[in-house]
Amino acid sequence: MAFSSKRGRPRKPPAVLDLGTPELRLKHAVGLTAEPIDLCLARKLIDEAQHWCALHLRWLHTLRYGAPPLTTRYTDRGGSPPVCDDATWRAGREQEYADAVTLLRTHRCERPVIRLAIFNEAPPFLDLALCKRAWGDASLARRLDAQRRELDEGLALLSRHWRRETVS
Numbered sequence: 001m002a003f004s005s006k007r008g009r010p011r012k013p014p015a016v017l018d019l020g021t022p023e024l025r026l027k028h029a030v031g032l033t034a035e036p037i038d039l040c041l042a043r044k045l046i047d048e049a050q051h052w053c054a055l056h057l058r059w060l061h062t063l064r065y066g067a068p069p070l071t072t073r074y075t076d077r078g079g080s081p082p083v084c085d086d087a088t089w090r091a092g093r094e095q096e097y098a099d100a101v102t103l104l105r106t107h108r109c110e111r112p113v114i115r116l117a118i119f120n121e122a123p124p125f126l127d128l129a130l131c132k133r134a135w136g137d138a139s140l141a142r143r144l145d146a147q148r149r150e151l152d153e154g155l156a157l158l159s160r161h162w163r164r165e166t167v168s
Contacts, residue, residue, distance in 0.1 A: 112150050
C-alpha cells in the first residue's frame with residue numbers, strides 16, 4: 001500500500017479581496033450596497049431560482065427598454081450583453097419578456113415583481129422597523145404577509161415558467 005502524496009493540512013481557499021475604495025469596502029461590509037432582491041435572498045425570503053428569475057427579468061427589461069437604475073450585479077453572475085445584435089435573437093428576448101409580463105398580469109402578481117426586480121424598490125416587509133411594529137398590529141402584519149406572498153407567488157410563477165423553457 002503506497003502512501004498518499006497529499007499529507008498534512010488541506011490548503012485554505014484564497015481569500016476574496018474587495019478591490020474597491022476604502023469607503024466602498026466599508027459600505028460592502030455594512031451591507032449598504034446590497035440591492036433589495038439580494039436582501040430577500042440573504043434573508044431566505046426567496047430561493048436562488050427566484051433570485052435568478054428576478055435578475056433575468058431585469059435583463060430582459062433592459063434589452064427592451066434600456067437600463068432603469070444602473071447595476072453590475074447581474075453581470076457578476078454570468079449574464080452578459082449580446083455579442084452581436086441579431087434581430088431574430090432580440091425578437092426572441094422581447095417575446096420572452098412579453099410572455100413573462102403577461103404571465104404575471106394574468107395571475108395579478110406583476111406590480112410587486114416589477115417594482116422589486118426592475119426598479120429596485122424595497123418591499124415594505126424588508127423594513128425591520130415596520131416589521132417590529134407589525135408584531136403589535138394584526139392588520140399591518142396581514143398586509144405585509146399578503147405582499148410577501150404576492151411577490152413569492154410571482155417569482156415562483158416565473159421560476160416554473162423559465163424552468164420549463166430551459167428543460168424542454
